[in-house]
Amino acid sequence: MAALSRARSISSSLLRGLLCRPFTTASSNAADPTRRPSIMANNPTFTMDISSQIGSCMPISMLRIGTLIHNLELNPGQGGKLVRAAGTAAKILKEPAAARHVLIRMPSGKTKLIDTRCRATVGSVSNPEHRMKKLRKAGQSRWLGRRPVVRGVAMNPVDHPHGGGEGRSKSGGNFGRCSVSPWGKPTKSGYRTGPLKRKK
Secondary structure (H helix, E strand, O other): OHHHHHHHHHHHHHHHHHHHOOOOOHHHHHHOHHHHHHHHHHOHHHHOOHHHOOOOEEEHHHOOOOOEEEOEEOOOOOOEEEOOOOOOOEEEOOOHHHOOEEEEEOOOOOEEEEEOOOEEEEOOOOOHHHHHOOOOOHHHHHHOOOOOOOOHHHOOOOOOOOOOOOOOOOOOOOOOOOOEOOOOOEOOOOOOOOOOOOOO
């Protein structure tokens, strides 16, 4: 009985010592509110300017001149419409905060005025090697949903206005006829195909 009571007293003293010992680990140090400012100061993601972070979506008025952007809106709140192809990016040429509209150079080289309230994503679109990819066979184009393109001069007269005739002639019996679509609408010579403007 004396040995059992001695063992109980030893175990109780050990347990009391473990409970009274201050608990200091890495997790407690990380949870310490006095250490948070130093952690945020040393982390570059907290000190970096948000307008320079790749992938941030924000109004163009919050960006700086010379920033590369993509997925631009045409009208505020409409959603991204421009510069969405693989590997493309547009560049801000005019300070956005100076005026209501900002001058942006598109990937084609043309410049466009866009409202500064429109949103855009910082950086360029990924996969720039997409334009270098070559299709191995014609079936690979069909996998992508691209159907074959057949010239009108290679068809019969019942299939296209350019079809028929002897040799390579797209006139189809009417000499001097300009190029037309499969439905007979002229495709050259400045023919207007859009809706006519209403007279005021």
